[in-house]
Amino acid sequence: GQSLEQPSEVTAVEGAIVQINCTYQTSGFYGLSWYQQHDGGAPTFLSYNALDGLEETGRFSSFLSRSDSYGYLLLQELQMKDSASYFCAVRVSNRKLIWGLGTSLAVNP
Amino acid sequence: EAGVVQSPRYKIIEKKQPVAFWCNPISGHNTLYWYLQNLGQGPELLIRYENEEAVDDSQLPKDRFSAERLKGVDSTLKIQPAELGDSAVYLCASSTAGLIYEQYFGPGTRLTVT
Secondary structure: OOEEEOOOEEEEEOOOOEEEEEEEEOOOOOEEEEEEEOOOOOOEEEEEEOOOEEEEEOOEEEEEEOOOOEEEEEEOOOOHHHOEEEEEEEEEEOOEEEEOOOEEEEEEO | OOOOEEEOOEEEEOOOOOEEEEEEOOOOOOEEEEEEEOOOOOOEEEEEEEOOEEEEOOOOOOOOEEEEOHHHOOEEEEEOOOOHHHOEEEEEEEEOOOOOOOOEEOOOEEEEEO
C-alpha cells in the first residue's frame, strides 16, 4: 500500500522555527510536494523536492532524504498568518500524487 | 492571470436531490482534477482529466457521480442522487502537462446534504 505520515498538530510561537515532518512508504517515488491550506481556503503549492537536500524559498525551506523516505518543511520567523494546515504529497508516478492527512499548525503570540 | 474558478461556493440540498459543480481551470492548463476533502483530511482525488480525456477515475463512485470536460477546458462534476455522506468540500485543481506535483486549486464548493 501507500502511506504518508505527518503529525496531526503542531504548536509554536511567533518568531520561532518549526519543522513539520513527513515520512512515506510508497510503491514509487518521483518527488515530495508541500501545500499550505488556511481554514476555509484552497490548498496552495509551496515547494517540490525531487532530489536530496534543502530547498529554500524565503522563510520556508523543504528538505528531502530519499534514502530515509523522509522530508520536512521548515518554517522560520513564524508569523500569525502561518497558522494553517500543511500537507505533504508524494508524486508516485508521472500521473499520480498521494496526499498526506495534513498537519495543523497553530502559531501563538 | 486568473486562477481556478469554481461555482457555486456553497450548496445546500436535500438527500436524493441532484447537484452539479462547475470549474474553469487556469488558461493553458491541460490537466484538471476534481477532489473531495472532508474536514481535517487531505484532498482525495475523484477524477483527473488530460485535455478532454478522463485518465484516472478509479476513485469516482460511478453509480452516483459523473463528470465531463467538454472541449478540454471547463468541467462539471455531478452527483445524482446525493447522499448525506457526500457532504464535503469539492475542490477543482489544474496543472500544466507533466507538473502533477504543482497544482493550482480553486476555492472549492462546500456541499451540505440534509
